[in-house]
Amino acid sequence: MxxxxxxxxFWGDQPGAAARLLAARPDLxxxxxDYLAEVSLSIMAILRAKDPxxxxxxxxxxxxxxxxxYFQGGGRARLVTNAGGLDPxxxxxxxxxxxxxxxxxxxxxxxxxxxxxxxxxxQAMAGSGSQPDRLPEFANLETGAxxxxxxxxxxxxxxxxxxxxxxxxxxxxxxxxxTGRVADPSLTVGPCIAHFGWTGDDYDRLAGATIAGHxxxxxxxxxxxxxxxxxxxxxxxxxxxxxxxxxxxxxCVITKPSSSGGAVTVRxxxxxxxxEVGDPAAxxxxxxxxxxxxxxxxxxxxxxxxxxxxxxxxxxxxxxxxAAYRDxxxxxGLLTIFGHDAVRxxxxxxxxxLRRLQERGCMxxxxxxxxxGTGASVRGIASRMVDTQLVETVLRVSVxxxxxxxxxxxxxxxxxxxxxxPQGITGYATGRPKVLPIFGYWPCLIxxxxxxxxxxxxxxxxxxxxxxxxxxxxx
Amino acid sequence: xIPLREIAFAxxxxxxxxxxxAIFGRTxxxxxxxxxxxxxxxxxxxxxxxxxxxxxxxxxxxxxxxxFVLPLVLGGGGSRSLRIDAQGKTLGMALLEMPIDPPWxx
Numbered sequence: 001m002x003x004x005x006x007x008x009x010f011w012g013d014q015p016g017a018a019a020r021l022l023a024a025r026p027d028l029x030x031x032x033x034d035y036l037a038e039v040s041l042s043i044m045a046i047l048r049a050k051d052p053x054x055x056x057x058x059x060x061x062x063x064x065x066x067x068x069x070y071f072q073g074g075g076r077a078r079l080v081t082n083a084g085g086l087d088p089x090x091x092x093x094x095x096x097x098x099x100x101x102x103x104x105x106x107x108x109x110x111x112x113x114x115x116x117x118x119x120x121x122x123q124a125m126a127g128s129g130s131q132p133d134r135l136p137e138f139a140n141l142e143t144g145a146x147x148x149x150x151x152x153x154x155x156x157x158x159x160x161x162x163x164x165x166x167x168x169x170x171x172x173x174x175x176x177x178x179t180g181r182v183a184d185p186s187l188t189v190g191p192c193i194a195h196f197g198w199t200g201d202d203y204d205r206l207a208g209a210t211i212a213g214h215x216x217x218x219x220x221x222x223x224x225x226x227x228x229x230x231x232x233x234x235x236x237x238x239x240x241x242x243x244x245x246x247x248x249x250x251x252c253v254i255t256k257p258s259s260s261g262g263a264v265t266v267r268x269x270x271x272x273x274x275x276e277v278g279d280p281a282a283x284x285x286x287x288x289x290x291x292x293x294x295x296x297x298x299x300x301x302x303x304x305x306x307x308x309x310x311x312x313x314x315x316x317x318x319x320x321x322x323a324a325y326r327d328x329x330x331x332x333g334l335l336t337i338f339g340h341d342a343v344r345x346x347x348x349x350x351x352x353x354l355r356r357l358q359e360r361g362c363m364x365x366x367x368x369x370x371x372x373g374t375g376a377s378v379r380g381i382a383s384r385m386v387d388t389q390l391v392e393t394v395l396r397v398s399v400x401x402x403x404x405x406x407x408x409x410x411x412x413x414x415x416x417x418x419x420x421x422p423q424g425i426t427g428y429a430t431g432r433p434k435v436l437p438i439f440g441y442w443p444c445l446i447x448x449x450x451x452x453x454x455x456x457x458x459x460x461x462x463x464x465x466x467x468x469x470x471x472x473x474x475x
Numbered sequence: 476x477i478p479l480r481e482i483a484f485a486x487x488x489x490x491x492x493x494x495x496x497a498i499f500g501r502t503x504x505x506x507x508x509x510x511x512x513x514x515x516x517x518x519x520x521x522x523x524x525x526x527x528x529x530x531x532x533x534x535x536x537x538x539x540x541x542x543f544v545l546p547l548v549l550g551g552g553g554s555r556s557l558r559i560d561a562q563g564k565t566l567g568m569a570l571l572e573m574p575i576d577p578p579w580x581x
Contacts, residue, residue, distance in 0.1 A: 038491070039554045142491050142546075228484035228571070267484060267499070270538050274497035276488035278544050280535045295537055330557060368557040377558075377565040380524025385572050398557035439554045441491050 002195050004188050004212070005243040008033035008081075009219025011040055011057055017219070017241050019066045022077055024257035025243065029195075032187040033060060033081040034217050041156045041181065042324035042439040044085045056091035056178075057083040064095050064176070068102040076175075080166060080187045084178040086156065088113055089456065092178050096458050110174035112165040114453035115181040117321055117446055118157040125151040138321070138444040150325040150442060157323035159446055162286030162315070164200070165453040166190025172457050181322065183285045188213030188244065196248050206288040207312030208250020211295070214283075215254055215272050215307065216242040222254055222272045223262035223303075235261025251308035253300055264303040273297070273307075286319055288312040318445035327440035328365070329407040330400040333414035336427035338392045345422040346371045346395040353397060353410075353417060362406035368398040394427070400438060407435050476574040481581045483509055485567035492552035494563030496570050499540045501581070506539040508577050518543050521573055522566070526550065543570075 005028050007018035018031055035057035047054035060083030067075070084091040088111040096109045124137045125147060138147040158181035167190045169177045177190070192198065192209040200206075215222050222242035224233035233239065240260025245253045256264055273292065277283060280292035291311040300306040337346040350369035358364065372394035375382025399410045411433045418428055479498070482505035487496045498513060500506025519530035528546035535542055549563055550556040560566075 042554075142493070226486075228480070228486070228567070270499055270540065271484065271486035271497070273538060274495070274535070274540060274542050275486050276490055277495060277497070277542060278490065278533075280533050280542055292535060293537060297538065327555060332557070366557060370559055372559060377560040378525065378569040381521065381569055382572070396559060400557060436554075441553045441555070443491055 001248075002030070002192060002246045003028045003243060004030040004032060004191055004216070004246060005241055006034070006216035006219050007031045007063070007241055008035060009217065009221060010037060011035040011059065013219055015059060015062055016066065018063045019070065021241055021257060022067065022070050022075060024259045026075065028077045028243065030191045031077055031079050032213070032216065033063065033079065033083060034184050034187065035060065035081065035083045036085065036181060038322055038441055039324055039439045041086055041158055041322070045155045046437055048086065053090065053094070055087035056085040058094070059083070060091065060178075061094045061098055065098050068098075068104065071099075071104050071107065072102065078170070078174070078191070079176045080190060081177070082179045082182055082187065084111060084180045086116070086180065088178045088180050092456070092458055095176060095178065107175040108173050108457060108459060109176045109178065110169035110172060110455055110457040112161065112169060112177065112179040112182070112453060112455050114165070114451060115158045115161045115179070117159050117451060118154060120446060120450055121147065121154060121157045121323065122151070138323075138446070141443040141445065147442075147444070150440065153325040153327070154442075155324050155326055155439060157321055157442075159319040159321050159451050160286055161319070161451070161453050162186050163189035163193055164287075165455055167193035169455045169457065170194035172455065174457060183287070184217040185210040185213030185285055186287055188216065189287050192246055192250070201314075203288050203312030203314065204310065205250035205312075207290040207310035208252065208308070209246055210283070210285050210288055210290050210312075211273070211292075211307055211310045212244040212246050212252040212254070215269065216244050218272065218275065220262060221275065222268060223256045223260070223264050224268050225262065227268050227271055229267070233261070233263055237261060250310060251306065253304050253306045255304045258303070264305050266297050266299055266305055269297055269305045269307065284316055284320070286315055288315050318447055319451055321444045321446050323442035323444060324439040325442055327438040328400055328402045329404045329435050330398065330438050331407050331411050331433045331435050332396060332398045333411065333433040334427065334430075335395045335414070335417060335421075335425055336392065337395055337422060337425050339422065339424035340391070342390050342393045342424070343371050343374055345424075346393045349417050349421040349425070350395050350397045353414060354399070357406070357410060357413060362401070362409055364399045364401050364406055366400040370396040370398075372396055404435060411435055476576050477581070478571060479509075479573045479575050480571035482575070482577060483571065485571050487563050487565070487567035489549060489552060489563040492549050493544060493546045494548050494566050495542055495544050496566050497540050497542045498570065499538065503539065504579070505581070509541060510534065512575070513541060515543065518545075518570065521570065522548055
């Protein structure tokens with residue numbers, strides 16, 4: 001049996017989770033740490049322009065540093081993470097540096113590369129003019145639009161790699177595996193392949209491990225976090241991170257450290273099973289296509305839920321690509337309005353500000369005025385759920401434009417409502433809103449044979465003489 | 476009339492400019508009722524103010540669940556949407572407020 005815990009569900013999750021998990025459960029074999037949401041890589045691309053070390057999740061280096069006492073004490077849990085972001089090699093070098101300084105030169109760090117397919121997309125665009133009859137490559141999966149409409153604005157394009165390269169890195173002796181974009185469940189499937197010796201067509205087993213990875217990839221969400229009945233979750237102030245105990249047949253038990261809060265119940269697990277899922281009969285990953293319809297979910301003790309019966313078939317021929325393109329700028333500003341007719345005043349103030357800016361030449365392509373507290377999150381649906389005679393609301397004004405200037409002007413002028421708006425307006429202590437770049441999301445497909453993943457293993461010794469490079473095309 | 480939440484629980488999440496909302500019966504009886512009455516058309520009508528496209532319903536009887544996929548519901552999704560909820564975090568809670576009239580008192 002393999003015990004794999006998740007210690008980070010997203011970029012910004014609790015930095016102390018890894019050390020706490022390993023203190024509570026020294027028997028864990030692996031920690032997985034997920035840092036990449038759909039547009040995280042494009043944010044890194046922008047940050048990288050100012051700071052080359054911002055092309056990966058530096059938080060992970062801090063996590064490794066937090067585990068130095070654990071490793072020095074002989075702890076041997078291995079780490080698998082997508083913290084490498086746009087630059088797994090730089091992330092690996094930073095991690096090795098931290099380990100070497102702590103005298104942990106025996107720990108091996110490996111990086112998986114090859115997910116960056118921006119060159120392939122650019123090349124396809126350069127060559128597309130000569131082959132007008134060909135089906136459009138890299139068309140947007142959601143809209144069907146051809147890549148040419150955004151080709152000159154592409155920022156990043158990364159294929160979701162699978163578990164095979166992670167397994168290769170572990171078989172090569174890696175203690176820490178750092179990837180760029182991989183499918184989130186593959187962080188869990190890779191260790192299973194390496195440990196159990198599964199082959200690429202052990203589809204039912206791969207499906208079971210994919211389910212386990214999917215269940216733990218969002219951290220505390222499996223243990224009562226974000227659940228419908230959240231108020232009833234015990235010790236909800238410190239919800240635990242999930243542990244998957246995976247059997248050689250791919251079935252698993254999801255649990256959590258007994259010292260942590262939260263709960264692992266049939267309900268929390270069912271909710272997480274269908275989180276961000278489309279067709280439950282065909283959940284697509286680069287490792288396997290999973291059918292959820294034969295799954296059995298059962299309570300197997302306190303905070304222990306067994307999940308069995310996953311059914312797998314061959315994965316798709318293509319990798320999914322998450323690409324992003326520059327699509328202008330936006331900003332959001334918040335002000336609080338208290339007093340009688342608060343909602344009317346807020347709307348009047350927000351719409352008035354936009355009108356004034358537009359009259360003075362700001363060309364916004366989209367604007368939005370929301371009065372938070374009135375059901376604005378699902379505007380038009382919630383009207384009967386909320387009290388419309390509120391004495392207080394938060395005014396949220398948003399603008400978007402193709403160029404930076406009008407958005408910048410908005411961020412400089414919203415504060416003027418403090419003196420020109422209604423009495424009872426407050427809450428401007430956080431300063432000017434930030435101008436944010438907008439990244440359009442461009443999901444598309446790429447044939448597997450167009451993607452070459454590779455692993456690079458660093459022996460954490462002084463100097464770089466210990467580097468070993470392993471290249472291979474994954475199909 | 477009672478809110479759907481009295482007989483069901485939910486989970487929503489995003490994928491690009493789409494979201495999914497999974498609805499789970501709190502009891503086998505509740506699941507049988509929502510399976511019969513909570514149609515894709517009814518959910519589409521409910522979310523129409525948000526600009527939703529054609530809703531697809533997937534039945535997951537082994538989890539006593541229905542999974543609804545809601546295209547175009549996030550105002551652009553991800554970093555593009557200007558809305559306070561660009562990622563569909565609130566949609567499960569919203570659907571659970573749907574007024575329903577089951578033939579029994581939960």
